[in-house]
Amino acid sequence: MIRIYNTLSKKKEDFVPLKEGWVRMYVCGPTVYGLIHVGNARPAIVFDAFRRYLEYRGYKVVMVQNFTDIDDKIINKANDLGVNPQKLADTFIAEYFRDAHSLGIRPANFHPKTTDYVKEIIDTVQKLIDKGYAYKTPYGDVYFSVRKFPKYGELSGKKIEDLIAGARVEPGEEKKDPLDFALWKAAKASEPWWESPWGKGRPGWHIECSAMSTTLLGESFDIHAGGEDLIFPHHENEKAQSEACTGKIFAKYWMHNGMIRMVGEKMSKSLGNIFLVRNAVAAFGRDAIRLFILSKHYRSPIDFSEEILIDNKKAVRRGWEAIERFEKRMNVEIPVPKYDSWMNEQIEKFKESLDDDFNTPEAVAQIFNLIKELNKAMDSGDEDKALKAYHLIKREFGPVLGLFDLSREIKRLEGKESKLIDLLIDIRNKMRKEKRFDIADEIRDKLSEIGIILKDKKEGTEWEEVK
Ligand SMILES: [Zn+2]
Incomplete structure (x- = not known):
């Protein structure tokens, strides 16, 4: 039985999908106005690997990862560069796929873009107005009434009273309550806009994920994932809007990955340089970056430094050397060994680690132990054991974590x-x-x-x- 830590209940729970045998999962993707860095790559690697593990355990998985392609940062950057915001976003979507591919991240089943879902977003906002959860201001903005949704704060563990202290109304906003958040923003000069029942405007940030996830996965689905920096306000707001709109549970399990911390006082220029996925892959290689991320538990913070990446690169090299040493000894195509009790024990152990809230550090340690076993077996001429270790590394466990599964770079x-x-x-x-x-x-x-x-x-x- 797979168990995962659910941010909603704040404990590990048995994983029981809503529809037997199927897992529907939604992962919040990047806002596309620049090249992605290793921090952006963490959820992409972790949740792609988790999806592979679900498949390894026999589930059929439908995975959605969105692109936020309309937002203040995109508009500001496009205006600075004097280009169309849509064009800018599309450029960086293409660059995202290039970087994700270089890291061995499989594409999701669907990669919706906000601007392709404006109709669904408008429908959702209208439903919320009709149900009394949202209101329009004289400026043409639409806000969600936080106090109308009693479960608000359930996901992040925040209390309404605490939020009031920190809430403020920006100049030009006509909120009824400082806690309310925007579902639809009236168009400002030099901003892209769409026609809506409330005048020209564009979607607020949170509503897009509610509209895209429920359109593609249904009103209720199994897993909603993303970085822990998204728990509040983004996921709290997504949940409030969606559940207010449908009257149903939005996502059953909420999974959040920890952040990547820069080691040292402030980020140096060279550290900032290798923090870009493109440069990190060029300097250390795909497997080293994946090992760096997967050798820590997904909910823990990770320290990022050049030294740590060099260590990962060395570890990866040791692994590949053993694999290639074995491949060189076999002049024929490498056969599939007969699974024996030792192999089955290894498989049980691997599953035990990953069943326990996706404990990849344990699974990674097991793979490196097998690399030792492989070398030992080759040293002693135990070809049968070597084949079994090789098979487990390269064909059984490697493809689940995306380590040592592709060819060496x-x-x-x-x-x-x-x-x-x-x-x-x-x-x-x-x-x-x-x-x-x-x-x-x-x-x-x-x-x-x-x-x-x-x-x-x-x-x-x-x-x-x-x-
Ligand atoms: Zn989202």
Whole structure:
């Protein structure tokens, strides 16, 4: 039985989907006005891996992840650049998919964009007005009446009395109550707008997820997920709107991932640079970034630093070296071993870890233990055990977490770097001819430490850079 920590009940619960065998899940996606960083990648990696695990456990999963493609930040940036906000958002949606792919994140079944759901959003807002949960102001804004929804605060654990102290009304707002939040915003000059029953305007932030999730997954669905920074106000508001509108439970389980913290006083320029997914993948590789994220429990905070990523990169390299060492020993296609009691125990252990609120650190540790077992079996010539360990790493567990499942990343260096390596190889080969193997081996080992792997072939020595 899978158990997950439900932010709503604040405890671990047995996972029982609303429809047997099916899981419908919605993950809040990014606001697209720039390239994504590792912080954005965390929920994408974690909940994609969780979905793979649900599939591994036999569920059929329908996953939705939205793009917020209309919002103040997008409009401001587009105005600064003098481009159309829609065009800007579409550009960064394409860039998102590029980065997500480079991290081995599978696309969701649906990736709705806010601007494609304006009709559904307007319908939802109208329903809330008709039911007395929302009101229009003379300015043409529409607000949700927080006090009309008695369960408000249930998800975040916030109390109305505490919220009142911090609430304020911005100039130009005509809220009846400082707690109320916008469902629809009247159009300002130089902003995109849509026609609505309340005049020209655009959706508020929270309403889009209510409209898109219920349109694609139904009024009630199983899992709503996202970063813990979204619990309040975003998810609290989504829940209030949706449940006020339908009178039904919105999401049964709420899952939230912890944040990524920068180590050190403030983020240095170089740290900021590698915090972008694109640069992080180029510097450390896909598997190292995934390992960095999955070796911590998804609800815990993670520290981000260059040293930590270097450690992950080294660990990944050790894993790949064992895998490739085994693959080289097998000249034939690697067969599927007969599952024995040892393998079944391993599988049970893997499931036990991940059933327990998706404890990926334990599952990752198990994979690295298997890498040790694989090396040990090869050292002692136990080919059968080696095959079993290999199979578990590469074909059974790897694909669930997206570790060691794809091919190893290999990059070709160019220019002077490449010439320097060729030069070192020439010196090494000279040393070998003169039987000075200590120096020759040292060159090979030192190059391997920085990720340059030499391969001696009949035609000469080849090299490749691995991450
Ligand atoms: Zn959302």
